[in-house]
Amino acid sequence: MARAFLPEGGRHVALLDETERFMVHGLMEQTRTVLSPEVESTGDAFADLVASMGVSVAHEDQTGGAAGDGEEPEPGPGQERDPALDRLLPDAHRGDDAVAAEFRRLTEEGLRQRKSANLDVAMERLAQASGDRVELDAAQAPAFLMALTDVRLLLGERMGMRTEEDAERLHAAMEVMDDDDPLGYAMAWYDFLTWLQETLTQSLMGED
Numbered sequence: 001m002a003r004a005f006l007p008e009g010g011r012h013v014a015l016l017d018e019t020e021r022f023m024v025h026g027l028m029e030q031t032r033t034v035l036s037p038e039v040e041s042t043g044d045a046f047a048d049l050v051a052s053m054g055v056s057v058a059h060e061d062q063t064g065g066a067a068g069d070g071e072e073p074e075p076g077p078g079q080e081r082d083p084a085l086d087r088l089l090p091d092a093h094r095g096d097d098a099v100a101a102e103f104r105r106l107t108e109e110g111l112r113q114r115k116s117a118n119l120d121v122a123m124e125r126l127a128q129a130s131g132d133r134v135e136l137d138a139a140q141a142p143a144f145l146m147a148l149t150d151v152r153l154l155l156g157e158r159m160g161m162r163t164e165e166d167a168e169r170l171h172a173a174m175e176v177m178d179d180d181d182p183l184g185y186a187m188a189w190y191d192f193l194t195w196l197q198e199t200l201t202q203s204l205m206g207e208d
Helices: 018-035 045-052 083-088 097-127 140-158 164-174 182-204
Strands: 003-008 011-015 133-136
Touching: 003 182, 011 182, 018 083, 018 097, 018 140, 018 182, 083 140, 097 133, 097 140, 133 140, 140 182, 164 182
Parallel strands: none
Antiparallel strands: 003 011, 011 133
16 A cells, blocks of 8 residues: 655655555556667767757767767658657747747757656666665655656647546546556556656655
């Protein structure tokens, strides 16, 4: 039986059984896969930093090669952009497509890396649970909270939950759907993640 996150001796502690930890870890891993940075590490800290800003320092990209013309390639057949990415990495300038595209080009890889790092921290804490105790220190708790946010965004997109009306419709449908309906199963885990996120938020605010 899960116990909410509560402040405990300067840490934030929840009790999650093996099944709960397995499911939350698996959902985080799926989200991590969707978010995986497209720029792989080169082993050069400076080059990696520049790449995370959407700029390449590779020689071929500085000599007029096709990959270095500053244009993001159009997805080819079977390579359409996952719509979940638009939930996880929303446009910052929705009123101007050109500005939004340029902002995305400059910032998306860095944002992918930061979100992926949060998920890595959260998965590590779940994997390192002591018995059923999931413990977070002051630095790990915000990362875990943001990881939960991204998992809920991904799961919500997969279920078609994009508005308050969608959420109300899906919750109403749960009242009449069969126990073995996959959508009902997904909704139950979505609600569990929402509860877990709320309790961690309250714990960070010092509330019981």
